[in-house]
Amino acid sequence: MGHNAEQFLNSFNRIEKWLRDQLNNPATMGFSEMTRRMAKKSQSQVASFENDLLQMAQLRNAIVHERISKDFVIAEPNEWAVSRITEIEHQLIEPEKVLPKFSKPVTGFEMTISLEEILRIVAKKRYSQFPIYHMGKFKGFITVRGLGIWLAVESTKGEIKLAGKTAGDLLANNYKQGNYEFVGENTKVFQVEEMFASNVRLEAVLITKDGNPDGNLLGIIRPRDLYKNGEKE
Template sequence: MNDEKKNFSLSERFEVAYNLIHDALKQLVDGEEDRFSVLLKVGQPRHHLIDRFYNDLKQYSKLRNAIVHEKREPGLYIAQPNEEVVEHIEKIAAIFGKPMTGLSIATKEVKFFETTQSLLEVLEAIQKYGYSQYPIYEEKNYKGLLKTTHILSWMSDTLQDGKINIADRTVADLIPYIKEAPIEFVQKDINIFEIEEIFEEKHRRKIDLEAVIVNENGEENQWPIGLITPWDLIEIDYTVD
């Protein structure tokens, strides 16, 4: 009797986790079709998260059909998930249900400059932080993404008699050297799966997105609170083991 109760509990836990994943799939895969297997097939090439667990979820879909549709009588199942399977699908459901925010992988201490700041401040920041790119703003409006290579170009053009005069030079002097770079602005509560989709969508259009700037509401005229580059996506961990 105790074994029967345990099995029934495992089956219920499995179905609860399965249903949570199903709901998440319907949100991720926008369309009229809501069958689990179809959502998996359609969503796999579009979403990293679905692709990551595609094989597991495909097998769990078959198991779920056996559990739900092949009962001999109420409470008596032909197929039973073991505890390891149940724990695994529950972990997957947790990942689908509570995705991390983009800020969890973003550079939190974003160093940015206004055009009125001195060039000396920029060089000191490079020495202190070691970042390779810095958002530039003019009266809170985004002007471009300053890279160290842009500064080197400016220095090369400014070099006279082996010397570079940075006295009274400001970030505004560097603006002509900042090359246009593909940037996206997103709100602070965006999740990591949406961030991945932004990079993937740009990639499909053969656009190399330099960075995603996170701010309060995703507007260009707001101070940055996070910066995400393609390298930051490596930090996303879908491990459930």
């Protein structure tokens, strides 16, 4: 048996064991059925890999059951198949966590900060998210998008008057809830992806040690961060 076939089967077998463990060791269920069952479960990353895993099962059967001799197999996996099943194994058995991938300094702002100051920060530093606190307690989350909507609404009432307006006023007047979520540092990246997919209003996921909104901010994830890192906040 070639090196690729051996490496492929090793990964395949580890994935099969993981599937059995997740389903409490069903004695008579085959790999393909276990894959389909797990793909239907909520909070399971298997759905993302279902089609590939089902095709991998066919390749595995060809290697194991259709070999000409002990040392010669008809279907020798190519480099792509070996790389892909290794990647899937890693994602299933050791899924990436939100930290350290999305670790970054996140600035919190007091509820008393003026809207004029927020606009100056947006213009100068290009910040787009403002976690708002009062005496160490999380109170809400202001985004540039929400701020723009508020300004548009205010403009329909006549001249926009910012003097004396604070972040607290914005949160009290308008601010929609549900545009943010908190997660703990051990949350899996695929779980955050599912959060964005299931909530179209979600604009950011904030990371604290245990998901407590009043905890120290360790990072922030926006939809675009899931696809490219390193963008300036």
